[in-house]
Amino acid sequence: MAEEPAAEVQVLRRQKATLIEILSADADFVLQHADARCLLSPHGYQQVKSCRIPSEKVRDLLDHVIQRGPEAAQGLLDLLKEQALQETYPMLCFVKDVQVETLCSGGKDVSRKRKAPELQNIVPTKQICSKGCGLVKERQLMSVARSIGRSWREIGRLALDISSVKLEQIEEDHSLHVERVFSMLRYWRTRQRGKATAAHLHSLLSQEDWALPPESLESLLETD
Structure with missing residues (x-):
């Protein structure tokens, strides 16, 4: 009789579809963090890295990670609970409540008892994040993009908290400067979801160290 998969592996399998949906927002970010923790073999890392479609990469x-067994699976679960990952992927908050139980002496995987609570936690999270009222508009993003110069990478890293890997990817994907900045701002809006209001972006871009001229942010103060 085939041995039943470890509890950590079963948790990842149960949440696989949800994790793909969430982590695809920035597949390279989670990949680099997973590689830093040696959760993938060198060959496996190269295979995953070569994939160009975010959902397939995740x-x-x-x-x-699942194929590498319970130790790697637990390592990924621990990684997904870290602050950097939680801030990058707000919908990952449900992972904090996932606890992997150890096998009992009888060999039965008691982690199954947590399946229903885990799935219950996902639903309200999606509902909250999907409301997205007051999102900054694309024409406002383009207006701001035209006013950001060579310091766009610094603004992306420090003001918008976007990883260097993602900024490099944006630079490779777009040849025109304004399109690079616009893509960066759109990515910020996508990642922030319901928090991506014009007021929020205005606040971030008005900070002292990299403050943009007030006139370049006027479009973010429009009321219509």
Whole structure:
């Protein structure tokens, strides 16, 4: 009779579809963090890295970690609970409530008892994050993008908290400067979800160290 998968592996398998949906927002960010923790083999890392489609990249990452067994699976679960990952992917908050139980002496995996609570935690999280009222508009993002110069990478890293890996990817994908900055701002809006209001962006870009001229942010103060 085939041995039943470890509890950590079963948790990842149960949440696989949800994790793919969430982590695809920035597949490279979670990949680099997973590699830093040696959760993938060198060959596995290269395979996952070579994938260009975010959802497939996350899928391959999860499959590779699952195949490596319970230690790697637990390492990924611990990683997803860290502050950097929680801030980058707000919908990951449900992972904090996931606890992997150890096998009892009878060999039965008691982690199954936590399946229902885990899934219950996902639903309200999606409902909250999907409201997105007051999102900054694309024309406002383009207006701001035109006013950001060579310091766009610094603004992306320090003001918008976007990883260097993502900024490099944006730079490779767009040849025009304004399109790079616009793509960066759109990515920030996508990641922030319901928090991506014009007022929030105005506040971030008005900070002292990298403050943009007030006139360049006027579009963010429009009321219509």
